Amino acid sequence: ERAVQTATEAAAVLAGLHADRAGLFDGQPTAHVEAALAQAIGQAVAGRDAAQAAVSRAADVRNRAAGQEQAARSARERADADAAEAARALNDALAEAGLDATEARHRLGFGERWLSDEGAALDALTAALREAGVRHDERRAQAEAHAAARPPLPAADEGDAPSCPPSSDAPEAQLAGAETALRDARTALADLAARLRADDQRRSEGAERRTALAARRLQAAPWLALKELIGSADGSKFRGFAQSLTLEALVAHANAHLQELARRYRLRRVPGAGLELMVVDRDMADEVRGVHSLSGGETFLVSLALALGLASLSSNRVQVETLLIDEGFGTLDPDTLDIAVAALDALQGQGRQVGVISHVPALVERIGVQVRVRALGGGRSRIETVTGG
Numbered sequence: 001e002r003a004v005q006t007a008t009e010a011a012a013v014l015a016g017l018h019a020d021r022a023g024l025f026d027g028q029p030t031a032h033v034e035a036a037l038a039q040a041i042g043q044a045v046a047g048r049d050a051a052q053a054a055v056s057r058a059a060d061v062r063n064r065a066a067g068q069e070q071a072a073r074s075a076r077e078r079a080d081a082d083a084a085e086a087a088r089a090l091n092d093a094l095a096e097a098g099l100d101a102t103e104a105r106h107r108l109g110f111g112e113r114w115l116s117d118e119g120a121a122l123d124a125l126t127a128a129l130r131e132a133g134v135r136h137d138e139r140r141a142q143a144e145a146h147a148a149a150r151p152p153l154p155a156a157d158e159g160d161a162p163s164c165p166p167s168s169d170a171p172e173a174q175l176a177g178a179e180t181a182l183r184d185a186r187t188a189l190a191d192l193a194a195r196l197r198a199d200d201q202r203r204s205e206g207a208e209r210r211t212a213l214a215a216r217r218l219q220a221a222p223w224l225a226l227k228e229l230i231g232s233a234d235g236s237k238f239r240g241f242a243q244s245l246t247l248e249a250l251v252a253h254a255n256a257h258l259q260e261l262a263r264r265y266r267l268r269r270v271p272g273a274g275l276e277l278m279v280v281d282r283d284m285a286d287e288v289r290g291v292h293s294l295s296g297g298e299t300f301l302v303s304l305a306l307a308l309g310l311a312s313l314s315s316n317r318v319q320v321e322t323l324l325i326d327e328g329f330g331t332l333d334p335d336t337l338d339i340a341v342a343a344l345d346a347l348q349g350q351g352r353q354v355g356v357i358s359h360v361p362a363l364v365e366r367i368g369v370q371v372r373v374r375a376l377g378g379g380r381s382r383i384e385t386v387t388g389g
Contacts (some may be wrong), residue, residue, distance in 0.1 A: 135178055136179060248269070254306045255309075
């Protein structure tokens with residue numbers, strides 16, 4: 001009898017344990033629960049691996065950006081060094097020519113008219129020099145002829161007064177004046193020729209330096225453009241550039257979905273405002289509006305289009321597989337609700353999982369597979385899966 005009683009009590013305890021386990025696992029067999037847990041663990045591991053791969057790719061992108069930034073910084077340093085060397089060479093040339101930068105810029109600013117005038121002046125001085133040389137030769141020949149034709153003076157006793165007046169010094173004075181004018185003209189001509197040669201040399205050197213400077217600027221242009229694009233020390237410019245590219249793609253996908261959800265609106269980036277968006281109202285002659293001016297239903301449709309666009313974005317190995325939408329359907333009229341549900345059905349037909357959290361009865365009736373949460377009282381709830389609405 002004691003053994004029977006013990007067996008009865010053990011059976012009662014076992015039955016209670018079975019009842020408790022059935023309450024814990026909602027009546028499902030342990031094998032099914034274990035399989036579900038194993039599947040959940042596998043999905044979590046896969047998600048973790050995908051996240052680690054994304055982190056690795058982000059690190060690669062960051063390392064490449066850092067390398068590009070370092071290369072751009074090195075190129076800029078080389079360009080600065082070349083510019084400093086060119087400035088030193090220019091200063092040496094100016095010092096050798098005995099000019100300062102202001103005078104050099106002033107002389108380089110002379111145009112073709114000034115060169116033509118200087119050339120004409122030089123030609124005039126050359127002609128004057130030739131004319132003075134001819135006059136000098138003529139005067140010398142005249143002086144020699146006059147000296148040869150002059151008769152000899154008669155001999156006179158000492159103390160006698162001269163019988164004729166002394167000869168004039170006019171030819172010698174004219175000859176000395178011509179020689180002086182000739183020397184002055186030659187000096188002026190040599191000075192102008194030296195100035196012209198120095199100016200030609202400076203112009204040639206200036207042209208070479210301008211050509212070298214233009215080549216340096218052309219070589220540095222891509223690096224300067226790269227610096228303007230992603231050259232910030234904290235990486236904010238590059239990050240903003242990458243985000244702007246992603247936003248452009250997201251807006252394109254969202255506008256494609258807006259064609260079905262709300263043909264009246266089209267999204268567009270705000271020019272010069274980074275990552276902000278605005279709405280183009282087609283029914284109001286493409287009036288540009290802020291997103292905050294939309295009504296509740298319009299805001300939900302635009303948000304849904306952006307979410308669908310985000311789901312459409314994918315890379316080679318990462319794809320958004322699940323879309324969860326929390327409320328927002330209560331502001332839609334029946335026709336718009338039909339359009340939104342059709343869009344979600346199409347997205348699900350592409351192999352993605354779509355989850356909707358809503359208390360709208362009209363929407364609940366349209367969802368084929370539902371996960372319902374029922375309150376049991378006492379702070380407890382029951383989760384159950386319902387198929388077919």
